[in-house]
Amino acid sequence: MAKQLAAVLGTGQTHHRSKRTDVSMAGLLREAIDRAMTDAQVEWRDIDAVVIGKAPDLFEGVMMPELSLADALGATGKPLLRVHTAGSVGGSTALVAASMVQSGVHRRVLTVAFEKQSESNAMWALSITPPFTMPVGAGAGGYFAPHVRSYIRRSGAPEHIGAVVAAKDRQNGSRNPYAHLRQADITVEKVRASQVLWDPIRYDETCPSSDGACAMVIGDEAAGDAVEGGAAWIHATAMRTEPTTFAGRDQVNPQAGQDAAAALWREAGITDPLHEIDTAEIYVPFSWFEPMWLENLGFMPEGEGWKLTEAGDTALGGRLPVNPSGGVLSSNPIGASGMLRFSEAAKQVMGRAGDYQVDGARRALGHAYGGGSQYFAMWVVGAGKP
Amino acid sequence: MRDVAVVGFAQAPNVRSTPGTTNGVEMLVPIFAQVYEQTGLSKSDIGFWCSGSSDYLAGRAFSFISAVDAIGAFPPINESHVEMDAAWALYEAWLKIRTGEVDTALVYGFGKSSAGNLRRTLALQLDPYTVAPLWPDSVGIAGLQARLGLDSGKWSEKDLAEVAARSRADAVGNPLAQVSGTHDGADLLEAPYVADPLRAHDIAPVTDGAAVIILAAAERAAEYARRPAIITGIEHRIDSPVLGARDLTRSPSTEAAGRAVGTGDVEVAELHAPFTHQELILREALGLGDDVRINPSGGALTGNPMFAAGLARIGEAANQIFSGRARKALAHATSGPALQQNLVAVLEA
Numbered sequence: 187m188a189k190q191l192a193a194v195l196g197t198g199q200t201h202h203r204s205k206r207t208d209v210s211m212a213g214l215l216r217e218a219i220d221r222a223m224t225d226a227q228v229e230w231r232d233i234d235a236v237v238i239g240k241a242p243d244l245f246e247g248v249m250m251p252e253l254s255l256a257d258a259l260g261a262t263g264k265p266l267l268r269v270h271t272a273g274s275v276g277g278s279t280a281l282v283a284a285s286m287v288q289s290g291v292h293r294r295v296l297t298v299a300f301e302k303q304s305e306s307n308a309m310w311a312l313s314i315t316p317p318f319t320m321p322v323g324a325g326a327g328g329y330f331a332p333h334v335r336s337y338i339r340r341s342g343a344p345e346h347i348g349a350v351v352a353a354k355d356r357q358n359g360s361r362n363p364y365a366h367l368r369q370a371d372i373t374v375e376k377v378r379a380s381q382v383l384w385d386p387i388r389y390d391e392t393c394p395s396s397d398g399a400c401a402m403v404i405g406d407e408a409a410g411d412a413v414e415g416g417a418a419w420i421h422a423t424a425m426r427t428e429p430t431t432f433a434g435r436d437q438v439n440p441q442a443g444q445d446a447a448a449a450l451w452r453e454a455g456i457t458d459p460l461h462e463i464d465t466a467e468i469y470v471p472f473s474w475f476e477p478m479w480l481e482n483l484g485f486m487p488e489g490e491g492w493k494l495t496e497a498g499d500t501a502l503g504g505r506l507p508v509n510p511s512g513g514v515l516s517s518n519p520i521g522a523s524g525m526l527r528f529s530e531a532a533k534q535v536m537g538r539a540g541d542y543q544v545d546g547a548r549r550a551l552g553h554a555y556g557g558g559s560q561y562f563a564m565w566v567v568g569a570g571k572p
Numbered sequence: 573m574r575d576v577a578v579v580g581f582a583q584a585p586n587v588r589s590t591p592g593t594t595n596g597v598e599m600l601v602p603i604f605a606q607v608y609e610q611t612g613l614s615k616s617d618i619g620f621w622c623s624g625s626s627d628y629l630a631g632r633a634f635s636f637i638s639a640v641d642a643i644g645a646f647p648p649i650n651e652s653h654v655e656m657d658a659a660w661a662l663y664e665a666w667l668k669i670r671t672g673e674v675d676t677a678l679v680y681g682f683g684k685s686s687a688g689n690l691r692r693t694l695a696l697q698l699d700p701y702t703v704a705p706l707w708p709d710s711v712g713i714a715g716l717q718a719r720l721g722l723d724s725g726k727w728s729e730k731d732l733a734e735v736a737a738r739s740r741a742d743a744v745g746n747p748l749a750q751v752s753g754t755h756d757g758a759d760l761l762e763a764p765y766v767a768d769p770l771r772a773h774d775i776a777p778v779t780d781g782a783a784v785i786i787l788a789a790a791e792r793a794a795e796y797a798r799r800p801a802i803i804t805g806i807e808h809r810i811d812s813p814v815l816g817a818r819d820l821t822r823s824p825s826t827e828a829a830g831r832a833v834g835t836g837d838v839e840v841a842e843l844h845a846p847f848t849h850q851e852l853i854l855r856e857a858l859g860l861g862d863d864v865r866i867n868p869s870g871g872a873l874t875g876n877p878m879f880a881a882g883l884a885r886i887g888e889a890a891n892q893i894f895s896g897r898a899r900k901a902l903a904h905a906t907s908g909p910a911l912q913q914n915l916v917a918v919l920e921a
Contacts, residue, residue, distance in 0.1 A: 262810060266913065270654065314631070435646075557634065
């Protein structure tokens with residue numbers, strides 16, 4: 187029997203801030219969950235199962251927090267799954283929830299992802315040095331900066347491209363009422379004048395560190411049909427993993443990302459993603475990852491992703507608006523960042539993206555990556571059934 | 573939707589301490605080789621990979637990423653991970669096969685509890701604002717649970733010792749068990765309390781270990797196993813974390829999962845009970861009578877690798893089907909304090 191149809195029925199997210207000390211972890215999760223359930227017009231009795239995701243437990247200092255959060259998640263008496271696949275986890279979590287519906291096991295599944303970094307210290311959590319593993323010692327930016335330098339060298343991209351991405355995403359974020367950073371007056375010049383943190387990544391080209399959560403309700407065909415104004419139908423999903431280090435690994439254009447994208451486009455029946463996808467929410471924690479992932483995903487040939495960015499084609503109103511919500515550069519609750527990409531893609535095709543709605547968006551990409559550019563999760567959602 | 577079968581199972585020796593890393597690679601590589609040999613499959617034949625482990629147990633962030641090195645994951649693989657016992661990773665893989673996206677999946681779990689102080693580490697699973705700061709450890713909480721059953725007359729210390737004696741005697745036939753031996757229940761009762769009313773024999777040992785299972789779509793299972801174990805039901809539920817808000821002498825989540833899968837005619841059951849009294853709770857919750865053989869492997873009381881022991885219960889139940897000793901077997905996995913979260917699977921020939 188073929189895979190069952192599944193659709194996003196509604197989405198919700200918190201206001202993202204560096205420290206949400208006004209709420210507990212349970213309160214943060216419920217802020218996103220309650221909004222998603224209202225948006226989906228479902229009650230607790232409609233929810234068959236709950237799938238939760240977040241990045242390392244050390245980020246909050248709580249082991250398997252879903253156990254103590256079971257009541258707040260509305261999961262008591264129901265199935266509860268906890269996913270952890272590094273930075274891609276928000277995307278993977280949504281895909282596990284989707285598979286519960288696609289396999290015909292459940293009719294409506296609540297999925298939620300979060301990070302409350304203010305509970306602990308993420309820099310500490312990432313700085314533990316296990317035996318036989320080379321320490322990074324410089325946080326995520328220090329890890330990824332050499333990949334960016336390599337990209338610039340290989341592609342010959344002009345050095346202002348990163349600033350173009352950062353200014354665009356932060357301006358987009360100013361249209362998003364939930365965004366952590368909302369900088370309507372930021373310019374390419376201002377970004378280029380900000381301090382270099384990890385050459386060539388400047389302060390304004392770096393994602394913030396956020397507390398936040400994102401939730402979605404995913405349902406079967408009958409539930410999707412009942413959504414007023416139309417659900418976001420899941421057209422294709424893909425996940426791929428490769429090891430962190432091995433001889434000859436291409437960290438700029440990882441094979442796992444290329445393979446995931448190829449499988450995704452194949453399942454969605456897409457042969458020319460740049461023309462057939464109307465908008466993309468791509469996981470861009472440092473500005474230069476926009477052109478890098480445009481190539482890895484197959485939107486542009488290798489070495490030419492920056493040309494789409496430079497031409498303004500990834501801005502709102504361009505050929506392929508990328509991160510109209512403001513993206514990871516505007517809000518980064520790590521475990522939730524991937525689910526935000528997936529849910530923002532869904533909002534676009536449901537016509538619920540408010541001030542950053544892409545006109546006529548019918549098919550959208552949600553993308554997440556994690557670890558050392560080695561974990562990839564992505565989906566294509568559409569306004570029509572696949 | 574199509575059925576899914578267990579076609580291969582292997583586990584590392586259950587031991588108090590291994591010299592390897594906390595990412596499990598040294599324990600996983602040999603048992604991956606064993607399941608490939610059992611099934612005739614190789615790495616490139618596996619459609620989906622899913623694992624269960626804990627960063628807190630490993631004492632580091634992202635331990636599961638290093639575990640991927642045990643696979644040799646290039647070309648890239650279709651892979652996922654749960655921060656739970658790998659029995660729930662098996663559930664995710666079961667879903668994936670049922671969607672029709674893949675025909676085979678390899679599921680693994682690993683835990684190196686010797687790297688830390690397990691009973692204190694597990695205290696960090698409790699409510700971080702109101703309970704964990706008091707550091708009630710996992711053995712202490714199980715002791716409170718056992719005490720409630722003793723005081724209400726649901727079981728006696730002798731009942732608990734008999735569970736331990738049977739488990740250890742069965743483990744004599746299991747070369748991978750950590751604890752085994754023939755004991756008289758009465759002898760065991762002369763031992764001192766570790767956490768009143770629990771004695772050493774009531775408490776699963778601290779174990780390093782790992783387990784792996786290969787699943788296949790039922791229509792292809794006969795290619796990989798002579799007698800595949802078809803998963804005819806798999807369900808899981810969670811109870812409230814508030815220890816004072818539920819009757820700890822029962823397991824409503826196990827009852828609900830058992831009702832959903834149907835436990836009638838089960839001949840043998842592998843129950844994930846890290847404490848003797850929890851086996852009694854589970855047997856009652858699942859309605860398993862005296863005619864059902866419990867834990868022929870010796871169970872978690874004779875080897876309890878965290879995040880792998882639940883998956884190993886499914887594997888041991890499958891072994892009963894593989895070997896022809898049973899036609900219908902039940903497997904159970906637990907997670908969280910005092911049997912908070914439970915999974916029940918039924919496997920049939």
